[in-house]
Amino acid sequence: xxxxxxxxxxxxxxxxxxxxxxxxxxxxxxxxxxxxxxxxxxxxxxxxxxxxxxxxxxxxxxxxxxxxxxxxxxxxxxxxxxxxxxxxxxxxxxxxxxxxxxxxxxxxxxxxxxxxxxxxxxxxxxxxxxxxxxxxxxxxxxxxxxxxxxxxxxxxxxxxxxxxxxxxxxxxxxxxxxxxxxxxxxxxxxxxxxxxxxxxxxxxxxxxxxxxxxxxxxxxxxxxxxxxxxxxxxxxxxxxxxxxxxxxxxxxxxxxxxxxxxxxxxxxxxxxxxxxxxxxxxxxxxxxxxxxxxxxxxxxxxxxxxxxxxxxxxxxxxxxxxxxxxxxxxxxxxxxxxxxxxxxxxxxxxxxxxxxxxxxxxxxxxxxxxxxxxxxxxxxxxxxxxxxxxxxxxxxxxxxxxxxxxxxxxxxxxxxxxxxxxxxxxxxxxxxxxxxxxxxxxxxxxxxxxxxxxxxxxxxxxxxxxxxxxxxxxxxxxxxxxxxxxxxxxxxxxxxxxxxxxxxxxxxxxxxxxxxxxxxxxxxxxxxxxxxxxxxxxxxxxxxxxxxxxxxxxxxxxxxxxxxxxxxxxxxxxxxxxxxxxxxxxxxxxxxxxxxxxxxxxxxxxxxxxxxxxxxxxxxxxxxxxxxxxxxxxxxxxxxxxxxxxxxxxxxxxxxxxxxxxxxxxxxxxxxxxxxxxxxxxxxxxxxxxxxxxxxxxxxxxxxxxxxxxxxxxxxxxxxxxxxx
Ligand code: GLA
Numbered sequence: 001x002x003x004x005x006x007x008x009x010x011x012x013x014x015x016x017x018x019x020x021x022x023x024x025x026x027x028x029x030x031x032x033x034x035x036x037x038x039x040x041x042x043x044x045x046x047x048x049x050x051x052x053x054x055x056x057x058x059x060x061x062x063x064x065x066x067x068x069x070x071x072x073x074x075x076x077x078x079x080x081x082x083x084x085x086x087x088x089x090x091x092x093x094x095x096x097x098x099x100x101x102x103x104x105x106x107x108x109x110x111x112x113x114x115x116x117x118x119x120x121x122x123x124x125x126x127x128x129x130x131x132x133x134x135x136x137x138x139x140x141x142x143x144x145x146x147x148x149x150x151x152x153x154x155x156x157x158x159x160x161x162x163x164x165x166x167x168x169x170x171x172x173x174x175x176x177x178x179x180x181x182x183x184x185x186x187x188x189x190x191x192x193x194x195x196x197x198x199x200x201x202x203x204x205x206x207x208x209x210x211x212x213x214x215x216x217x218x219x220x221x222x223x224x225x226x227x228x229x230x231x232x233x234x235x236x237x238x239x240x241x242x243x244x245x246x247x248x249x250x251x252x253x254x255x256x257x258x259x260x261x262x263x264x265x266x267x268x269x270x271x272x273x274x275x276x277x278x279x280x281x282x283x284x285x286x287x288x289x290x291x292x293x294x295x296x297x298x299x300x301x302x303x304x305x306x307x308x309x310x311x312x313x314x315x316x317x318x319x320x321x322x323x324x325x326x327x328x329x330x331x332x333x334x335x336x337x338x339x340x341x342x343x344x345x346x347x348x349x350x351x352x353x354x355x356x357x358x359x360x361x362x363x364x365x366x367x368x369x370x371x372x373x374x375x376x377x378x379x380x381x382x383x384x385x386x387x388x389x390x391x392x393x394x395x396x397x398x399x400x401x402x403x404x405x406x407x408x409x410x411x412x413x414x415x416x417x418x419x420x421x422x423x424x425x426x427x428x429x430x431x432x433x434x435x436x437x438x439x440x441x442x443x444x445x446x447x448x449x450x451x452x453x454x455x456x457x458x459x460x461x462x463x464x465x466x467x468x469x470x471x472x473x474x475x476x477x478x479x480x481x482x483x484x485x486x487x488x489x490x491x492x493x494x495x496x497x498x499x500x501x502x503x504x505x506x507x508x509x510x511x512x513x514x515x516x517x518x519x520x521x522x523x524x525x526x527x528x529x530x531x532x533x534x535x536x537x538x539x540x541x542x543x544x545x546x547x548x549x550x551x552x553x554x555x556x557x558x559x560x561x562x563x564x565x566x567x568x569x570x571x572x573x574x575x576x577x578x579x580x581x582x583x584x585x586x587x588x589x590x591x592x593x594x595x596x597x598x599x600x601x602x603x604x605x606x607x608x609x610x611x612x613x614x615x616x617x618x619x620x621x622x623x624x625x626x627x628x629x630x631x632x633x634x635x636x637x638x639x640x641x642x643x644x645x646x647x648x649x650x651x652x653x654x655x656x657x658x659x660x661x662x663x664x665x666x667x668x669x670x671x672x673x674x675x676x677x678x679x680x681x682x683x684x685x686x687x688x689x690x691x692x693x694x695x696x697x698x699x700x701x702x703x704x705x706x707x708x709x710x711x712x713x714x715x716x717x718x719x720x721x722x723x724x725x
Contacts, residue, residue, distance in 0.1 A: 002132045002155040003111050009044035012109070012134060014151055018158035018311065019300035021151075023077055023136070024049060027064050029105035031077040031138060031149075033185050037246065038302050051075055051187065051269070059084040073267055075185035078149055078164070080104055080140070081178070087271045088215055088263045090183035091164075092278075095143040096172035104138035104147045111135075115152045115161075120506055122540030123253055123295040124161055124319045130154060144170025154319060158311045160298045167290040176283040180259070180275030181252060182296040189264040191235035191248075193217070194305070196562050198227050201550035203531040204562035206639050210238065211270060217261035219277050223448070223484025223501055224255060224528060225535040231258040232566045234308060235272065242306040242634055243677070247299075249308040250274045251566050253320075253536040254294035256505035257281065280487060282498030297536065305565065306677070310631050313568035317629070320536055321543045321571065323516060325523045330544070331408050331474065332360070332597060332620060337367035338551070338577050339601035342375050345390045346398045353405040355602035359610060360617040364402050365410035365475060370395075372422060378445045381417040382424030384463040395471050403472065410475030410523075411467070415460050416508060417481065418449040424459070431456050433504070435488035435497075443482030451507035452489050452500060461514060468519055478512070478542065480528040512541040525573060534563065544573050544595045551577035551599060553590040554664045554714055557638045557645045560593060569649070570628040575599035576616070582714030584609055588616040589660050589716035593627065593647060596620050619718075623658060626651050633677040638664070646706070650678040654696075655723040657685070661706050662716045673703040680723070688720040 004013045010025040011034065022034040022042075026049050034048040050068050058072035061084070071085040079085050081092035082101035094100040111134050115126045136149040146167040153160050162182040168174060189211045195218045196204040209216075218229040225231050231252035237245045250272065252258050257277035264270050274296045283291050297315070301307045317326075334356045336344060344366070353364045371387055372380025380387075386394045399409045418425050418432050425432065425447070432447035434440040440447055451457050467473070487500050516524060524542035526533060530549035538545055545567075548559045556574065563572055574594025576587040578601070591597070598613070605613065630649040638645040646661045657679060661672065679685060679696030686693050687704075694702075699721070709715045 002153040003134050003151075004043055005109070005111065006043035011044045012136070013043045014134065014153045014160060015039060016153055016155045016158045016160060018302075019160070021160060025106045026074075027069065028061055029107070030071070030074065031104070031106050031136065033075045033077045036184055036186065036248070037300060049074060051267070073265070073269075075187070075269070076183075078104065078138075078147070078183050079185075079271060087265055088261055088273055089178065090180035090273055090275070091147065091166070092177040093140065093143045093145050093166070094175040094177055096170075096174060100177060102140055102143065102145070104140045104145070106136065107139050108137045109135060118163060118292050118295060120509065121292060121294055122509060122537045123163070124152075124297065124315070125322070126152070126154070127319060130156060139169070143174050144168060144172075145174065154315065157315045157319060158299060158301065159315045159319075161295050162298065163295045164293045165290055166285065168285040168287050171287050173284055173286045176285060176291055178278035178281070179283075179291065179293055180273045181293040182250070182272075182274050182298065184272050186235070186248075186270045186272065189213075189268045189270045190238050191270065192238060193262060194234040194236050194565070195260070196230035196232055196565060198559075198562070200227050200529050200532065201548060202555070203227050203534065203548050203559050204230055204565075205558055206562045206565065206637075208236070211235075211262060211264050213264045213266070215261055215263045217259065219257070219259040219261075219279075221257045221277055221279050223257065223487065223504065224480065224533050225258060226483065227529070227532040230566070231260065231274070231535050233260040233262075233274070234305065234565070235262070235270070236305060241304050242637075243304045245304050246302050247305055247308045248272070249299040249312060249566065251297045251312065251536055252294055253297065253540070254505070255508065255533055255535050255537040257501050276502060280498065280501055283502070284496055284499070294537065306633055309565055309634075312566045313632060316536065316539060317568050317570055321539050323543065324520055325543045329624060330523055330595065331363040332617065333363040333365050333410060333475065334361045334598040334600075334602060335365040335367055335477075335575065338599045342369035344369065346392060346401070349398060350401045350405070352602055353402045353407045356598070357405045357407055359602065359613045361407065361598060361602070363408035363410055363475060365412070365477060366398075367412045367477065368414070368479070370411065379419045379421035381414055381419040381446050382422040382449065384413065384460070384467060395467070399472050408474035409472065410477065411473055412477045412479060413464065414479040414481060415464065415511060416449050416451050417446045419446050421445075430490040433484055433487060433489070435486050438486055440486040446482060448482065448484050450489050450504070451511060452503035453491055453507070457507055457511050461511060464515065465518070468515075468522065473522060475523045475525065476515075477525045477527055477546070480533055509537070516541050531559070531563070534567065539571055544571050546573045547594065551575055552579045553582050553587045553662070556590050557662060557664070560590070561634060561637055561639065561645065561647075564632055564634065569594055569632065571595070573597070576613075578604075582716075584612045586662055586714050586716040588612070588619070589662060589718055592616070592620065592623065592718070593649070593660065626656055626658060631678050635659070635674050635677065636661075644672065646672075646674050648674075648676055648678070654678070654680045654683065657721040658718055659704060659706075659721070660716060660718045661709070662714065663709050664713055666713050670707070672706040674706055675703040676700050679721075683723045685721040686724050688722060693724055
């Protein structure tokens with residue numbers, strides 16, 4: 001049993017293979033957290049409820065009395081606003097009488113095998129009943145808010161997920177002002193906060209800072225999860241490394257405005273919150289209605305950041321990504337964007353396909369520029385009909401010719417956008433996201449389409465359905481090229497405008513869900529100016545995401561190392577482009593640690609480059625399973641080493657491994673010794689490059705000698721290992 005209820009102590013114990021989590025129902029039905037950390041056998045730990053009793057100026061519950069327990073310092077399981085817990089709160093409800101005091105107490109629980117879906121939202125799933133769920137019921141007696149705290153334990157995966165439902169069980173409407181997906185009080189603040197910051201073309205760079213007293217954290221209010229901060233944070237024990245030490249990882253399955261906050265209080269404890277950003281959020285809940293938060297994924301391990309990442313990777317590959325393309329081999333693609341931008345026609349694309357076919361590429365993706373009158377980025381978003389000047393006769397003749405070359409065919413969309421210069425905008429000027437009396441801000445010459453509206457979604461759905469149902473389209477790249485300002489919807493009443501951002505995301509999910517269920521064979525790839533919507537929610541609809549518009553392999557090292565903190569290689573789209581900063585080999589080595597593909601004009605390659613591409617494609621097929629199923633070890637991080645990055649991927653069976661080193665800002669590169677990880681110490685492995693056979697123990701302790709690179713910037717070396725019997 002992964003979830004146990006100890007009725008003597010009124011505690012719940014939630015166990016994964018990496019962690020234990022203990023919840024206590026205390027006097028007056030306060031719900032407290034007694035423990036979250038490495039596995040322990042106990043179901044109760046005494047003297048943890050009061051944690052720091054009797055602090056001056058702390059307030060007491062009048063029934064419990066002034067001696068000992070105070071909500072000010074107790075480890076409250078789901079902190080509420082205004083009832084003597086002064087830390088950042090997970091829940092605040094403004095009730096009919098206008099105050100926002102909220103105070104929930106336990107009323108009951110249910111434990112069952114499996115996991116329910118969240119209505120209308122993406123979330124992780126159980127496989128063959130490999131999860132158990134605890135529903136903890138609580139009520140705020142005054143507002144009548146019934147709160148369900150959901151905990152799902154994936155014991156073998158080492159993962160726990162949480163989410164919250166608020167129902168209005170009163171006879172008056174109330175306003176939810178903040179409702180986080182999870183809250184956890186940890187007893188110390190001896191952690192560093194790890195987060196992933198960035199911008200367009202520089203996504204998910206790793207940042208690590210010690211916790212300090214007060215509130216700290218990261219968030220987005222851009223309407224999307226964003227390039228600027230990812231909905232992921234970790235708390236890494238001070239002194240922990242890739243391989244050692246306690247780490248808590250938190251990731252939100254949400255594509256909208258999020259907040260990941262940590263408050264360290266005067267006692268040196270840490271409260272962690274993750275959920276919808278309360279800024280620009282509010283939700284009116286009428287009697288009988290319910291509100292569901294997105295899901296938070298939680299990983300604890302004492303195996304360092306590296307193990308935390310591997311737990312996330314396995315979990316996302318097996319319990320989040322879904323559909324045909326979760327496990328089916330995905331086609332190796334070439335994308336037209338960097339090769340042609342808007343300048344293409346049928347003949348050029350067919351010529352790309354011919355040249356690509358020669359090298360072994362399996363799919364041609366026609367990027368932006370095929371619809372309306374779009375020859376640059378100033379117009380036509382929303383007009384999803386073919387530009388027959390470019391593609392005479394429409395898509396059918398093009399697709400037939402591409403297919404005749406033996407290639408599949410993919411297409412680009414940006415469904416949630418509208419150009420002011422479009423037929424759609426001229427017909428429906430109020431369909432863009434805007435507020436009364438203000439001209440909306442413009443980005444890349446475009447507005448955002450108000451997909452919180454059903455009529456708007458229906459229009460886009462019809463247009464997409466017409467194209468996708470009538471043509472042999474194997475792949476869709478779904479883009480989103482600006483952030484959302486002037487947030488409001490023409491059809492929401494004033495008192496509901498605060499619901500807009502969340503309604504927008506629910507609208508996006510609805511449209512995506514309709515498409516992926518209607519076209520289960522299409523491979524969807526998510527994109528937002530590169531990786532501006534690289535989050536777990538998008539992985540529920542598209543098993544791969546364009547990691548960044550930046551395809552420079554050295555810049556990509558940072559982006560991919562950062563992205564890999566939470567997200568697996570199977571979803572990190574990575575292409576070899578025409579970027580000249582390094583040779584072709586290194587571009588291939590870096591892209592190989594991802595979905596792999598090309599983004600260049602295949603007609604312009606030299607004979608020598610064509611030969612390299614053919615080699616790379618052989619290597620891609622050979623390592624396809626290893627990269628997608630294997631365990632990642634970040635041996636040398638570019639964030640910590642000025643000269644090189646080294647990563648290793650080991651098959652789950654520990655019978656194959658690949659180690660790649662890329663050098664940059666190069667000193668004279670002498671001998672580098674990389675201590676490998678994750679091998680079986682007892683087995684022997686053949687170095688496929690040198691033929692040398694060494695034990696796993698030797699490779700992990702004495703290390704692998706990597707040499708042979710010149711002093712040039714941007715060289716790479718990949719060594720393969722195979723276990724010998
Ligand atoms: C975004 C994407 C690119 C490309 C362009 C097309 O920037 O990230 O890959 O699709 O849009 O406009």
